[in-house]
């Protein structure tokens with residue numbers, strides 16, 4: 270069984286997926302972390318983030334591994350854990366450019382499709398492109414202001430700066446962010462985290 274939870278930036282995808290996965294007793298898979306890892310490593314190597322060949326060579330030479338767990342995903346490059354470095358504002362700013370590269374998308378998709386079922390997969394195109402056959406599909410939204418207020422609790426910047434950055438990323442990610450036609454769209458604005466998780470769990474029973 271595969272459940273997909275897609276949505277815009279900071280709409281609650283990873284927190285909701287973790288809650289749903291824990292209730293089901295399965296892992297969740299955070300696809301965005303692989304795009305973030307490619308971005309972090311490209312930045313650290315001072316690569317041009319618009320150029321796929323250099324990034325792919327780097328990822329080929331030093332493979333990155335996603336460890337999906339119900340409580341939280343971890344990302345490794347060999348023995349080095351990248352997880353804590355993936356949510357900086359620098360990675361936030363660069364990741365949409367990297368995620369627009371078809372070669373990087375293929376690199377991510379191949380890793381995701383190799384994972385053993387069952388799991389909850391979250392990202393942008395889990396229900397459309399990567400797992401179109403998933404049994405249950407959801408898409409989370411909320412206004413940019415509400416998302417910025419939530420994310421401001423996790424970032425040093427103020428709400429208006431975060432809101433502007435989220436809107437910029439929404440625009441850059443538009444191509445791969447359309448909801449699947451068979452996804453249930455949930456506006457998380459009026460709901461708390463548990464409310465969103467319960468809405469999804471109700472549909473799974």
Ligand SMILES: Nc1ncnc2c1ncn2[C@@H]1O[C@H](COP(=O)(O)OP(=O)(O)O)[C@@H](O)[C@H]1O
Pocket residue numbers: 276277278279280281282283284285419420422423457458460461462463465
């Ligand atoms: N429905 C909600 N109500 C209140 N806070 C939420 C809700 N959903 C998510 N959050 C909070 O918003 C922040 C962003 O959520 P996160 O799961 O990281 O989103 P995403 O994976 O879409 O970027 C987190 O601090 C999370 O706890």
Ligand SMILES: Nc1ccn([C@H]2C[C@H](O)[C@@H](COP(=O)(O)OP(=O)(O)O)O2)c(=O)n1
Pocket residue numbers: 277278279280282300301302304305364365368391392393394395438442445
């Ligand atoms: N399946 C996916 C997942 C993420 N991405 C891209 C788009 C996002 O800007 C970045 C980071 O995604 P992530 O879900 O980690 O972070 P946000 O919720 O957007 O803050 O990766 C994508 O293109 N396709």
